[in-house]
Amino acid sequence: MRALRYHGPGDLRLEHGIPEPCCSKTQVKVRPAFVGICGTDLHEYSTPTFIPDQKNTHPVTGESRPVIIGHEMAGTIVEIGADINNKSIKVGDRVSVRPTVCCFTCPSCEEGHYSCCATPGFLGLSGGGGGLSDYICVESDFVHKLPDTIGLDIGALVEPLATCWRAVVRSGIKNGDDVLVFGAGPIGLGVIQCCKAQGANNIIVAEVAVERRRLAKEFGATLVFNPLESDIVRETKKATHREQGADASFDCAGLEATLKAACLATRPRGVIVNVAIWEKPIEFNPNLLVFGERVFYSVLGYDKNDFEGVLNAIESGALKPGSMITRKISIDRVVEDGFRALIEEKDKHVKIQIDLLK
Template sequence: MKALRYYGNRDVRLDDNVSEPAISEPTDVLLAPQWCGICGSDLHEYFDGPTVCPTHPHPLTSETLPVVLGHEFSAIVLAVGASVPNVKVGDRVCVEAMQRCSKCVNCLSGHTNLCVLGPAAYGLTGLGGGLAEKVVVPFNQVYKLPDNLPIEYGALVEPIAVAWHAVELSGIKPGMTALVLGAGPIGIAVIICLQAMGAKTVIVSEPATARRKQAENFDVDYALNPMEVDVISKVKEIVNGEGVDRTYDCSGVQATFQASIDALAASGVAMNIATWTKPALYNPTHALNRERVLMASCAYISRDFNAVLKAIEDGRLKGLDKMVTAKIPMKNTVSVGFDGLINHKDKHIKILCSPIT
């Protein structure tokens, strides 16, 4: 079969002789990926890696380079094992990509995103991925799509689940105020999750004009340019003079990290979602003086997928169609997709690739 595989730094190849996966366990589901999103993790691996992609046999998958890419994907069910209870042949589905051992203390306590043998995910650490013609996944990581969701937008469920997990973990409540730092793909996903959970006021800070306009398309209450205004002062002016209830750092740079703390009201929560490539400077007094809380969020768990799909089905999660800024064939993933997100990132939120076109 054809599959897009990662061999190493800046070395991704479309191979046409990859062995086809097959059902080997009664709980397996054989899928035909239809659409797959390009994630920032894919870009990090391509330009800076390998970091997550294994150069030695991975403790969960036993695989090493090359590995199939693609962890944000929707698919059609081709076949099911004898003990699969939740999907049938022909169903349209999305996939919870995070792999787990299901035996460690974290997995057994429900924190499968923090498996001690991780981080690991389909499309990064082996056992196939969404940028291939076929993949096998355990039934409990496969979810039927709502009837009102076109299959291409099913590829957005995974990145939205990342945002949903972070927003819920932060303890957001209806009527609260929030500041989102960065209006890239995850920032946009955080915006729509905040709206779905009833946030009263959503403020976005984004220096890039095009991305700021993208945020405005999602009906944020205020879109600020940190190059032109003092974000902290403006946020306090917008809300109650003290600060917002929650902040979400989706950029991962020193300026946004500091702003995520300083923009908080007393007892507020600063949630870090960004992946950092170098340490940040931090003075704990900025948190101590107002009893502010600094938290971090990693990926998602099964509950987040169920919550996102329900919120899509009942209409609380809106604007998924506006998140997709390009659809391309799998063969153009690097030349058009990676290039577009790196060199023309102001024009894109999410680029979807298809193994069937």
């Protein structure tokens, strides 16, 4: 079969004749249709973290480089194992894939918190197959059937939106609450939509790039500021109830300045949620949380409820993420029209998808 495999930093190869994966008794085989490229893919492309090197195999998948990439995916079930747990699915069903790799035996996994596994990973990064191939085998509990009204391209957006959904659920916002979002890249835009779907009132966004500020408004932001030109803390307080600050702030940028501003712009006993992967250590004064009894949460990944929450919201019309897809490309143009475009023209694109049906 065809597969796009990662051999090392900057080295992606479309290869033919890769053995087709065999479906175990608890798995389903999926033919991917659409696969999105995300910020994690871009980071791994140059500086691998989740992708194992040649000397160290991943403890769950047992694989090392080269690995098949692509973890934001939706496709069609073509084969079902003899003893699957998920009895609600069948051959021909269109599904979104939850690409969590976990051991199932550590304390976190035993409690159902698979994204907190002691040996975490993702399909499409850590071995076990990936979306950018003709076929992938997935545990049956980790596929989610798409309603008839949701296309496969939208189905491939469920994975990134599930992270955003989890962040908003974790914040505990209620109808009418005011929120602040730092960063309007793909995850920030997803958080904006999920806040709107879950009843937020004012959705205030801090973003430097002009085009991303425009997109933030398109997806539901009520106030958008350039943090290089405006005092975000002051503007947020002016826009919120009794000028106390946001009920919840979401840091989707992962910068020292944004975390500090998030704390200062959040009301006493409010919530700050980290939705970023940090590239380097920072200096942080915990008293920004202590004085005001603010709560700091973080999210990594998602669970079944987050996927189902996103699917239900899309089906009901509460989420309308289609315009996040700014380009569709073929698998033989992933580097040129996908990775390079997102690196060199990141402000022009939100989500580039690979159409595997071409």
